[in-house]
Amino acid sequence: IDLSVQHDMDKLQAAFPNFKDNYRLIKRIGEGTFSTVYKAEDIQYHRYENRWDIDAVENQWRPPPLRNSRSNSTSTSVRTRQKPKFVAIKKIYVTSSPARILNELELLHDLRDSHSVCPLITAFREADQVLAILPYFRHQDFRKYYPHMSVYDMRVYFRSLFTALAAVHEKGIIHRDIKPTNFLYDPDKKRGVLVDFGLAEREGVDTKPCLCHEDRQVRKQKLQQSVAFSSVQAGPQPGYPVNDTRPSRRANRAGTRGFRAPEVLFKCTEQTTKIDIWSAGVILLTILCKRFPFFNSADDVEALIEIATIFGSKKMKMAGQLHGCVFDTNIPTIGERGFTFEKIMLWSTCRSDVSKDGRPSTLTEEEKGAIEFLTRCMELDPTKRISAKQALAHDFLQIDAD
Numbered sequence: 001i002d003l004s005v006q007h008d009m010d011k012l013q014a015a016f017p018n019f020k021d022n023y024r025l026i027k028r029i030g031e032g033t034f035s036t037v038y039k040a041e042d043i044q045y046h047r048y049e050n051r052w053d054i055d056a057v058e059n060q061w062r063p064p065p066l067r068n069s070r071s072n073s074t075s076t077s078v079r080t081r082q083k084p085k086f087v088a089i090k091k092i093y094v095t096s097s098p099a100r101i102l103n104e105l106e107l108l109h110d111l112r113d114s115h116s117v118c119p120l121i122t123a124f125r126e127a128d129q130v131l132a133i134l135p136y137f138r139h140q141d142f143r144k145y146y147p148h149m150s151v152y153d154m155r156v157y158f159r160s161l162f163t164a165l166a167a168v169h170e171k172g173i174i175h176r177d178i179k180p181t182n183f184l185y186d187p188d189k190k191r192g193v194l195v196d197f198g199l200a201e202r203e204g205v206d207t208k209p210c211l212c213h214e215d216r217q218v219r220k221q222k223l224q225q226s227v228a229f230s231s232v233q234a235g236p237q238p239g240y241p242v243n244d245t246r247p248s249r250r251a252n253r254a255g256t257r258g259f260r261a262p263e264v265l266f267k268c269t270e271q272t273t274k275i276d277i278w279s280a281g282v283i284l285l286t287i288l289c290k291r292f293p294f295f296n297s298a299d300d301v302e303a304l305i306e307i308a309t310i311f312g313s314k315k316m317k318m319a320g321q322l323h324g325c326v327f328d329t330n331i332p333t334i335g336e337r338g339f340t341f342e343k344i345m346l347w348s349t350c351r352s353d354v355s356k357d358g359r360p361s362t363l364t365e366e367e368k369g370a371i372e373f374l375t376r377c378m379e380l381d382p383t384k385r386i387s388a389k390q391a392l393a394h395d396f397l398q399i400d401a402d
């Protein structure tokens with residue numbers, strides 16, 4: 001182990017009284033903007049009556065099987081009392097605000113029985129330091145498995161991800177940071193769990209009415225009165241107003257670059273759980289195109305340019321109007337009509353050339369099925385975008401029980 005990691009681990013053990021009686025730190029498994037995560041062994045494990053379902057190979061916690069778990073309510077209550085042998089200890093940085101830390105722990109507590117969501121076992125605080133204890137979930141690095149995923153593998157992966165999203169959204173919670181590193185997936189077991197509720201929030205709290213939730217006629221009227229306008233300009237701005245007197249808009253923009261939904265970029269003030277569906281769509285686009293990261297913008301305007309390149313300026317203008325935003329661009333690579341996902345996938349996987357028999361190459365039937373599902377997830381209008389529950393009923397996610 002790296003000396004500085006060992007030093008951090010020693011410090012952590014010293015900061016919490018009795019830490020060493022309860023946990024044995026094994027290694028550091030993650031380091032993010034807001035936390036460091038360690039793998040540890042729960043050394044009191046042998047004492048528990050209700051031990052967690054233990055995997056024969058690596059003594060690790062295993063989430064219950066995907067099917068039929070909801071029908072049996074007693075098994076859920078047992079599950080919360082059970083203990084895993086290996087845990088993930090998430091040390092939340094002291095620079096995070098107390099409100100933010102409390103929010104994460106509260107939401108995790110709310111989601112304790114939710115399927116495919118990594119449950120919180122317990123949490124400790126010592127002065128300004130907070131530790132969240134979660135069952136350790138073995139997973140692989142996304143970069144390692146995504147280039148080799150078949151369409152069937154994608155369906156299994158997204159069935160698992162959307163199961164978690166449906167459970168989170170059912171509670172009225174928006175995760176806000178759906179991306180590969182926050183969905184721990186084990187390709188061998190074909191199971192995943194959702195982690196990291198550090199940016200999550202309750203839907204409908206801290207929102208203001210946005211035009212996107214008005215009926216079309218009302219929106220049209222309001223747009224004509226142009227009271228609700230603010231504008232996003234993409235590209236060089238010769239006539240950019242220096243003394244812009246329009247009120248600036250405030251909206252939650254938390255999330256990760258490249259995974260932000262268009263309504264987040266357009267500063268919609270009434271964001272919903274649909275923003276997570278867009279981000280899940282970006283993961284699917286990444287896997288289909290075999291390019292990670294797929295979007296690589298430095299800021300929100302650049303992110304809008306990237307999305308506009310795919311969808312075209314016409315649809316992008318309409319998407320902006322939904323939230324009272326004017327989208328305007330003079331960038332030559334953004335066409336009016338954009339490109340289909342099918343084209344983008346063929347280009348990205350270098351299959352756009354004409355094949356030997358002289359006809360343009362096309363996608364397989366199952367790839368077309370994936371693109372159809374992708375189109376439903378990456379729908380610019382959040383009110384038309386598929387929900388997690390609807391997604392679970394979509395053809396693409398119907399797979400045989402294993």
Ligand code: ADP
Pocket residue numbers: 029030031032033034035036037088090118134135136137138181182184195196197198
């Ligand atoms: P952050 O807010 O710093 O992003 P996360 O909760 O996303 O914190 O955890 C960071 C990383 O730690 C994850 O990407 C994952 O690799 C690892 N990790 C987190 N929770 C677990 C867990 N329960 N089991 C195994 N690894 C985990």
Ligand code: MG
Pocket residue numbers: 032181182196
């Ligand atoms: Mg994370």
